[in-house]
Amino acid sequence: MLLYWFVAEVLLGLPLQVDAKAEAGQQAAQRKFLADLVKIALGLAAGIGAVIALVATYRKTRIEEYASHRDDHRLFSERYQNAAELLGHAKPAVRLAGVYAMARLADDWDEQQQQCIDVLCAYLRLPANENDPGDGEVRDTVIRLVAAHLQPDAEPSWQGRKFDFTDVTFDHGANFSWAVFSGQTYFGNAKFAGPADFRGAKFAGNAHFRDAKFAGYAYFLRAEFAGPADFRDAKFAGDAHFPDAEFAGYAHFAGAKFAGDAHFPDAEFARDAHFAGAKFAGYARFKGVKFAGPADFPDAEFARPADFPGAKFAYAYFQRAEFAGNAHFQRAEFAGDADFRGVKFAGDSDFLGAKFTGPADFPGAEFAGDAHFPGAKFAGDAHFQRAEFAGNAHFPDAEFAGPADFPDALFAGPAQFKSAKFARRADFAGAEFARRADFAGAEFARRADFGGAEFAGRYARMWVTVTSGGSLDLSEVKLGRERTSEDTEQPARRSVVSLRHATLADPASIAASVAEAANGCVLILPGGTRAPDPMPNT
Known part of the structure; x- marks a missing residue:
């Protein structure tokens, strides 16, 4: 007995008591402990049994599911083969049945839905049989079924799948209005013999219309392109409508040809x-x-x-x-x-x-x-x-906040800059004014350079205002030769350059430089002074 309690003390951490009362209590505790161990063991055994049963049930279920999947796959494979055979039949009525069979299979077989869609698209890519009047109905049915399965509320839906209509000829046009193309969409080199209706269509992936040919109207009103829209080298024989269309990605229309009107409002x-x-x-x-x-x-x-x-x-x-x-x-x-x-x-x-915030070139x-350019605003360089x-x-009332560069410009017709405002440099050096030049009310805050400019018209009204810090350069101007075209000149005639109502910071220097270059033509200086050849005020 003493040996038992010694072992209990070592293994269970129980104090060693040798008196009878303590021994009785220890025996009771030991019995309770052993009973708990038995309960735990029985619980573990039951749990292990349950796990074993669960594993067995799961294995049985998996075997049954595999067998069912195998049967379903075999059934779908048979349906697929039958539908494909119908599509290849010589009679259009049988092919039409094959179209519906393949579409129903796509609805039922989500795992191979893309494959079924690929078959229907491949049928459209086959050359149309012009000698078979029923072939057109078969092809139109494929297009109609595809469009129906791409509607926003379509159930079942084919959204999210790839559609490859490359090289397809749509003999009677195509109606894909409000269709949702969630996957890649290919219409490259497609031919739309009738109207192509994509109103409200949504393209979540790339939309490929490169080299597509639209013989009739092309409607893309309110269409949404989330990815790149490729219309490079597309040909629109009829009107092309893209009003309110949204292009979130790149829009490629390089080389496109619009034979009708192109609407992008x-x-x-x-x-x-x-x-x-x-x-x-x-x-x-x-x-x-x-x-x-x-x-x-x-x-x-x-x-x-x-x-x-x-x-x-x-x-x-x-x-x-x-x-x-x-x-x-x-x-x-x-x-x-x-x-x-x-x-x-x-x-x-x-x-x-118009408003030009950046450079206007x-x-x-x-x-x-x-x-x-009346009232145009140039915030940057012009x-x-x-x-x-x-x-x-x-250019009346035009505003040039940055430099305005017109050097060597040719004004064969009347040039009007009435009330224009030049906040920075205005460069008209070497410009040619063949007809009337009107700068009445123009304001120059900085240098206005007309050096070497030619006023060949009958009248140049330079009633300008040059503010403090600005200057007007009319040195070496050419006057008196009227030009009717770039290559034809009439005999010289007397021209009038009027600065009568001009407000200049240094009128004396301007008068001297212009008078020297006037060459016998009429120059009216600020205040009405005429030089060098008196003529009636103009």
Whole structure:
């Protein structure tokens, strides 16, 4: 007994008691402890048994599920094979049944839904059988089923899948209005023989329309492009409608040809918009468009009027673009670079109230019609060097906050800068004014350089105001030779250059420099003094 309690003390940490009362208590505690151990052991045994049973049940379930999946897969495989065989049948009615069978299989077989869709798209890519009048109905049914499964409330839905319509010919057009293309979408080199309706369509992935051909109208009104939209070298034989369209990714229209009118009013381009080399044979309407990224129109051709009134440009690049019709940019806003270098305006160009926050570059631009810039605001540099104005050049009330550069510019028609404000340098050195030049009310806060300019018109009204700190340079000006065109000159005639109401900081120096260069023509100085050849006041 003493040995038992010694072992208990060592193993259980029980104190060694040898008296009878303590021994009885210790025996009771020991019995309770042993009973608890038995309960724990029985519980563990039951738990292990339950785990074993659970494992066995799970294994049985998995075996049954595998068998069921195997049976389902075999069943779906059989349905797929049967549908594919129907699609390859010679009779259009049988092929039509195959289309519906493949569509139902796509609805039921989510695991292989993409494969079923690929088969339907592949059928459309097959050459159409012109000798089979029923083939068109089969193809139209495929298009209709695809469009129906891409509607926002479609159930079951095919959204999120890839659709490859590359090289597909849509003989009767296609109606994908309000369709949701969540995956990659390919319409490259597709041919739409009838109207192509994508009104309200949403493209979550890349939208590929490169080299696509639209024989009829193309409707993309309120379409949303979350990824890149590729319309490079696309051909629109009918009108192309993109009003209120949203391009969140890159928009590529480089080399696109618009034979009809191109409508983009109120469209929004969040990234780069590329129209390099695009050809607009009809009206080009971009009223109220927002270009948050660069708007690239270099070498673009506009055969008819181009409308950009109220458009907002982060950056505008129109280098070497050709406007055969009138170009309307009234109240357009250019936040960054506005590059019109080498642009040819064959018709009238209207920039009434336009705002140029960044540099405005028009060097070498050709204005064959009237150029209207009334009330335009140039916050940055304005470059018009070597620009040619064949018609009227209207800059009344224009504001130049940065340098205004017109050196060597040619004004073949009347030039009007009435009430224009020049806050920085105004450079008209070497400019040619073949007709009337009107600077009445113009204000020059800094240097106004007309050195070497030629006033060949009948009358030049220089009623300018040169504020303190500014200066007016009319040295070496050429007067008295009227030019009717760039290559034809009439005999010299007496011209009038009037500074009558000019407000000058140093009128004496101006009078001397101009009088020396007047060459017998009439010069009316501030206050009405005439030099050197008296003539009636003008």
